[in-house]
Amino acid sequence: MSQYWSATVRGLTPYVPGEQPKLDNLVKLNTNENPYPPSPRAVAAIAGELGGDGAALRLYPDPNGDRLKAAVADFFAGHAIRPANVFVGNSSDEVLAHVFQGLLKHERPILFPDITYSFYPVYCGLYGIEHVALPLADDFSIVADDYLRANGGIIFPNPNAPTGRLLPLAAIEQVVAGNPDSVVVVDEAYIDFAAAEVPSAVALVARYPNLLVVQTLSKSRSLAGLRVGFAVGHPQLIEALERVKNSFNSYPLDRLALAGAVAALDDREHYDATRSAVMATRAQLVADLEQLGFAVVPSAANFVFARHARRDAGELAAALRARAIIVRHFRLPRIDQHLRITVGTDEQCAALINALKEIL
Structure with a gap:
């Protein structure tokens, strides 16, 4: 702690991201990254944006991200979404930061689950x-x-993190319709791994001006390294986010990120194939874990949340790490005996199961 720190900094408890260990032959199942490469069209678009000599990098990117907004609107065209309904930013984390500052900072407290994305209380402390x-x-x-109570706003992930449980669209609509004077933010980082018949809350945006839906390209489009997120909502909500963004950083997305994101959204065949592969592996992983005595929370995400009936979660995580397999263990009330396990490739999940058989 330094005398030069502000009172705000002294009072912060920062978010702790998932560990990025540097181990040889690592099976990394702790940060919910997609195990498959991104769309080849996205990779080609990034290379094309660079060109032969990279001269395009001397120019600023589009501060509004108009092509990306159009690509998001096109993806959700069946729900009457237009570019004016879309905000884009440097990861969904940055989008959420602007949401907290621009839409959730009111006199009454905001509401979110007690077990949820741990960045939410960090944003509350920051702002x-x-x-x-x-x-x-x-x-x-x-x-x-x-x-359904007095509040200054509501936010929750769907599927929730780290549990993976899905809230049905009818229940989301109940919350949105029951809070007409508050913004309801649905954080859909993992919604693309729900069953095909499960719609995004974007389906409700045209009917509810107080609903904002946030998504990311990090998970289902395998672009965690590119840092692209977006929000979909009523144009007046989007305007609030634009005002915050343009008071903070007018160029949040670089030229390569914009090019890759547009191409990834356009490549629906690759998106469908990889998300289907993750969902199929998830089903097998759940079955294998249950055979080993784990209780697994129903998951609609690219991870599972599981506890063993007789073995301590921390000890299991440590024993897996000794075998170069990393999973996430939260030492928090109610969930300290659970492990959050990212759905990897079939081979990665098989390595996990074989290691657990040895340990157990």
């Missing part, structure tokens, strides 16, 4: 936002009725 953490049910599901 001085009061919050109330509402308990999940015993099965880790979000109780929609609990959110």
